[in-house]
Amino acid sequence: MEIYVLKISDIVEYKFNKLCSKIDKSKKLKIYKYINEKDRIRALIGEVLIRNIINKKLNLDNGCIEFEHNKYGKPHLKGHPYFNFNISHSEEYIVCAIDDKPIGIDIEAIKPVEYENIAKSFFSTSEYNYIHTAHGCIQLSRFYEVWTLKESYIKCCGEGLSIPLNSFCISIRENISVNSGNDRCIYTFRRFNIESGYKMAVCSLNEEITNDIIIIDQNRLINEYLSVM
Template identity: 35%
Template sequence: MIIIKLALLSITDSYFDIYHSKLTAFISDDKQNKLQRFHLKDDYKRGLLADILARYLIATNFNIAPSAIEFYNNQYGKPYVKNLPYAFFNISHSGDYVFCGVSNMEIGVDIEKQNILDLNLAQHIFAPEEYQDLIILSDRNQLDYFYKLWTLKEAYIKYCGVGLSLPLHSFFFKINGGGIHLYSTNQLDSLYFLSTSVEQQYSIACCSNEQIEANAIEQISLHTIATFFQQYDE
């Protein structure tokens, strides 16, 4: 059975202050120490809630206590669960949202809040084929297309799990209507991509071995997570 779960959690969730102390009890001491180094509250929230959301999705889909989940990073920085070799997850955050994908296969996700379009940056990070497709579009369409490409490229790199040892120009995407096509010499699997948006200002992408529908993304509240965690309170 294939498992793919995608979820969004807002850092502006009104339950944050209510459940904050209870939720931090479930993360590792090392992660708590790292979070304390953040100077901005929003950075702290994103770091904490990314950990909490991943624990919730892994616990609810792989029948494990949230506090028993041990997070580690591979040599390229991709996170994995040490004691669950058949559980895969990936996290991204931007602006007010944390986005997480969990599966029993490799998965890569990305979310980006749309800001001002920088064509110089686009020329640097996109393959020539992608840049040419971008610059022929109208201004508004350029902004949307830029973030579609950016999140797709990030999701694919994170799926591969080798960081920027996979050069950004070694693969490219073509987006025609609703179709997303990857051209890469490194592509070993038949991959599927999801590209969608939230609130018309956040672009989201996911890379997986299985087809994913846009309505598969669930928006979860901290109350839901905290209620689930309560059964594991020591």
């Protein structure tokens, strides 16, 4: 398992277009549809990052990298069932986890939201209580903690919001676990503090989740990608 973290920065137009010429047509179309510049960068750099990782780990040339998606949109590298990955992006960050079993990762920038109502409506009672019983100043942080853990689980399962948010419950004690009424699989969780103002969580079907993160520099990634791929 490896976990990668990248902080995004602006990209000059010619480099942006050059990178776009080296990814799938469908992904390129999706990227150009975004109106917001940051959305474009996040989607493009996420794609470049995973392609670069695949190139290094599996020694696959860019032209041989083909992604397929399950019916809920979770991408997978075609022909490589033991290479699993998941990407998440929020504001300034793109994060990516790779593993030999299904994995889910989520990062969220902490924003002032109506967490009380959201948690009451969509989270389980014990998750709501975990947030509600905390001191006022840490309730928002706890809300995002639960949010990213739940999202990492949903993303590990790969079924999006077809899994109702209150159909499973994340328990945060000494260890973090999930109660979903499905004990066929055992999920492992880990929270990461990469920067104040963000919450990040990983959910894995492996028993251990690495605590190490690999920091990727965007410019180095771009230059490497353009020279190799």
